Amino acid sequence: MDVIFITIEVFAAGCMIAIITTLFIFKIIRDMRFRELESKAAVELVRSTVISKRKEQSKSTSGKFTGFAYFVVFDVRGEQMEMQILSEEQFRELRIGQKGLLQYQRKNRSLLFIHFDKD
Structure with missing residues (x-):
């Protein structure tokens, strides 16, 4: 039983890390696009x-x-x-x-x- 709980905890932690990393990358890409558009402003x-x-x-x-x-x-x-x-x-x-x-x-x-x- 202990092995299952550890595996679930590790899986949950991995999911959280993946979600946070994805959000962080999305924000970086969005900011880069915004700066690119802003620099092209007439x-x-x-x-x-x-x-x-x-x-x-x-x-x-x-x-x-x-x-x-x-x-x-x-x-x-x-x-x-x-x-x-x-x-x-x-x-x-x-x-x-x-x-x-x-x-x-x-x-x-x-x-x-x-x-x-x-x-």
């Missing part, structure tokens, strides 16, 4: 106007100051689009009311700022 170039700017303090999980995050809202054909600007220099160059060509890409349900050419 870069858009549109006329826009700078509507507003804001600077947020970034903090680590311990609450210590780590720097600033810069955000700009652009008006694109009547739609307001907020994007994070990674460079403080680019952030400072943008002026509220400024018009120009905005270059950006849609990534992972967010907008990736690439460049803004002033008129």
Whole structure:
């Protein structure tokens, strides 16, 4: 009887390992496909106007100051689009009311700022 229980336990453990491994592989494949599609997302170039700017303090999980995050809202054909600007220099160059060509890409349900050419 003991041999049967050990065999059932080993079989159950093997099934669990197979299920977990399959799910893990499925997730890796799905993430790779998503990243591939995301990297192929078209870069858009549109006329826009700078509507507003804001600077947020970034903090680590311990609450210590780590720097600033810069955000700009652009008006694109009547739609307001907020994007994070990674460079403080680019952030400072943008002026509220400024018009120009905005270059950006849609990534992972967010907008990736690439460049803004002033008129």
